[in-house]
Amino acid sequence: MGTKWSATPWGTALTLVTVLAATAAPAAAHGQAPDRARPTQRIVLTNSDKGPVTASLGDDVEVRLTGYRKDGLNWTWSTPASGDSTALRRTTGRTAPNGDASATFHAEHDGTATITAQRRCRPDPGRLCPLVITPWKVTVEVK
Template sequence: MGTKWFAAPWGVALALVAVTAVAAPTAALGRAPDRARSAQRTVLTNADAGRTVTASPGADVEVRLTHHRVDGLTYSWGIPTSGDPAVLRRTSGRTTPGGDAAAVFHAEGGGVATVTVVPRCRADQGRVCPLVIVPWKARIEVR
């Protein structure tokens, strides 16, 4: 019975030591916890086309676009680009085989940059893609 009594406190103590060991380096390095860092990230989606967003220098802007299908036409995305990398620099970007795209931009310095991506149209048999396709754009003001 004595072994069971000692096993529980030691297990709890080891768990507390493990949690403290993981949390300590972050605090020791002066880094903010993840929830504080997430406050400095703005996420834009398909619905944010045409939107103007303000970001502080050092903040991140993430763009997540999902493909969509309408009337036998499938619209997929390439990797979004920044119109001014000195203001808003892309740090990562990817596409999926299904046509979704994501990119993260880092606000470098003051100014305005436009993030742009043009959707690609793929038509089912018997359908025709439109001649004009409107790009997805968002204006990012870094100040």
């Protein structure tokens, strides 16, 4: 007497896996246009930018502020922050020993957010800083 194999259970399982894989595949793999008409963009802002800036939903806004050193005084930036984290959520943020600061924000919802940072003086030993804080801000409108 030989062994009798039934292909029905495996055939059904393979059909189910194939259907699930086809359903979960991205539209682009099937020759269809993706849902978004335009790819997301990265907007880069630096010390000299004043704004306003317009970002689309899904875009990233990167802030790169450069500190400097002169005559024994170190001018350092604080980590940039968003005034409305619902519209523009910070995903990264850091300061560096040389005074630089950076942050990346993701455009989450329609709205207007102001990104701010402050530049302060840090003196070398034996030096005095002027009592000056320099603000930096850019308004970003998310549409």
